[in-house]
Amino acid sequence: MDDASGTPRAIKNDITNLQFATPRGVQDITGIDKSAYERLLLLADMSVTLNGVFNDASNMSHDVFKTVTSTSVARTTTLTVSGQTLAGELLYTDYPLTRADSGELTWAVPGVLADGTVPTWA
Template identity: 60%
Template sequence: MPRGVWDTTALTQSANARTLLLADFSGTCAGGFDDGTNLAHSVFKTVSSTSVNRTMSIVISGQTLNNEVLLTDYALNRAQTGEFTWSVPFQLADGTVPTWS
């Protein structure tokens, strides 16, 4: 959840002054191809034809991070060694600050 920094140093200051900007949330999910019911392919194959927010929940050690995201691509790749993988980039959609609960 990176935040940008704005350099606000005035001419009268002798050290840097900065202000934190808005939080963001982005990343990429990736995995091996699986076309079973409710698995990656059946969920992500509509990314290119729909432009709706999706709820993403990340759960780690009993902590949950829920976000509304936009999925921007569903890329499939067959490696020369035979692996068939997918990747789905996502970005924060609704302006709500990501917060662990």
């Protein structure tokens, strides 16, 4: 994941779980002569929510995300699963911190596709 200056940072140790999606829009083009839907695929998208634990060490998660609310930069985000990678330029829209009553400090950072490039697995 890039920080606000575009420098890649390995913060995978701070991430406890994530959710990502790469949906496509669809347009209903069903004519009145049909008994089932006809559709066209439209634009591609990508979204991600990273969840993790607060770590204020240099170049770790807090260093990367603390500028989300004050900068408007796209950040290269790369997910790697079993040697396969999915990279995208994402805009992160929030950096909410949660302190549970048991004391842990966690975050959940949502991101959305920024640049119109279709995310593809490599």
